[in-house]
Amino acid sequence: MHRPWISSGETMTSRTRRNLVWLGGIALAYGALSRGPGLVRRVFPAAFDFQPVPGLDGFRRIARGDVSAVSPVLIGLDPDTGAEAVPAVPGLREDLCRHLFGRPSRAAVPVAYFSDYHCRYCRVLTPLLVQRADGGGPPISITWHELPLLGASSRIAARAALAAGMQGGAAAWHARMIGSSLVPTPSYFRQVAEDLGLDGARLVTDLQRPEIDRQLGISRGLADLFGFPGTPALVVGRTAVLGRIEAHDLDRLIALEAEEAATAPCA
Numbered sequence: 001m002h003r004p005w006i007s008s009g010e011t012m013t014s015r016t017r018r019n020l021v022w023l024g025g026i027a028l029a030y031g032a033l034s035r036g037p038g039l040v041r042r043v044f045p046a047a048f049d050f051q052p053v054p055g056l057d058g059f060r061r062i063a064r065g066d067v068s069a070v071s072p073v074l075i076g077l078d079p080d081t082g083a084e085a086v087p088a089v090p091g092l093r094e095d096l097c098r099h100l101f102g103r104p105s106r107a108a109v110p111v112a113y114f115s116d117y118h119c120r121y122c123r124v125l126t127p128l129l130v131q132r133a134d135g136g137g138p139p140i141s142i143t144w145h146e147l148p149l150l151g152a153s154s155r156i157a158a159r160a161a162l163a164a165g166m167q168g169g170a171a172a173w174h175a176r177m178i179g180s181s182l183v184p185t186p187s188y189f190r191q192v193a194e195d196l197g198l199d200g201a202r203l204v205t206d207l208q209r210p211e212i213d214r215q216l217g218i219s220r221g222l223a224d225l226f227g228f229p230g231t232p233a234l235v236v237g238r239t240a241v242l243g244r245i246e247a248h249d250l251d252r253l254i255a256l257e258a259e260e261a262a263t264a265p266c267a
Contacts, residue, residue, distance in 0.1 A: 048253065053226060053240055056096070058265030061226075061240040087217040092225065097266035099218050100235060104141035109257045110266060112143045114223055114233040115174075117157040117182055118150040121244050122232045126178040128247055130171060137251060138258035140236075144170045145219035147231050156184040156207070162215050163189075163206035167198045238264045 053059040092099055101110035113129060115122040133142050144165065146158035157177065164173035176192060186207075190200035206212070223233065226240050234241040236250075237257030245253070261267055 048239075048256070050239070056093075056225060059226075059235070059238050059240060061242070086220045087213055089214060089217040089221050092218065092221045096222075096225070100143065100222055101141070101266055102143050104143070105139070106267075108139040108141040109237050109254050109261065110143065110235075111140050111237075111254075112145055112222070112235040114145045114147040114219065114228055114231055115178075116146075116148050116150050116154050116231045117161075117177060118154050119231040123178050125232045125234075125245070126174055128250060130175050132250070132254065133171070138254050140254060142171065144174060145222065146216060147219055147223055147228070147233070148216075149230060153182060153184040157182055158216065159207045159212050160184075160189045160203065162212045163203045163209070164193060164196070164198060166206055166209075166211070167193075167203065169193070169196055169198045172196045237261065238266075 049063040050060040051063040053061050089099075100112045104110040111129065113125075115126065129140070129142055133140050144161065146161055148154035148158035161170065161173050161177070164170060173192070173196065176196060186204045189207075190204050193200040193203040226233070226235065228240075228242055230242075232243065234245070236253050237260070239253060239257060241253070257264070
């Protein structure tokens, strides 16, 4: 029997298999659409939409979407009218790369991370960054910027984190504290420091050092330059990201910045 819908050399079995592949693709697309835009982006990732950061040559920001939208996830806006003054630090723009990233390895993508210990989404983003710093993809180097915008306990927690950083314990301190119930007392900070192998008595003494005031001023000034009104916020290579970023988009951005590292403004 002649079957005109089967081309010359094509068997019924091969035709059936091809149809199943097409139907599977249609089902996958329908399932992605029915589960919302997040899954659509994972199945069909879109190119990032970049815009230049005003006043900062060579830097860009992700223009729209869940990655950078100012939304309820950005709960770092400062409602605390009693916030202590942060000292202004001159010369940030002139020495931007050093203040932003320190002196990272040239083999790593530099990442500046602005966070607050009471920021809900920082509790998700911090472990993602720590995991990527530990390996498994293009290497990254994290510079921790404390941006305490959510009250007095945020500010004392930021000072404790900077004091831990003075002993080389910034990453371990963040990983321990970001998911814990914060108790902003000297005895608590001393115990956490000793648990991490740091000098607890020194950490408590260092809380009031002027170097910590200066670093808080640097981080606040950098946030102002990049237009970060809240946390979490990142600068990954040349790209500023404000707000929530999903793990798959973070990986895509790190890979892109690794590819373009030679032309980055802080290369």
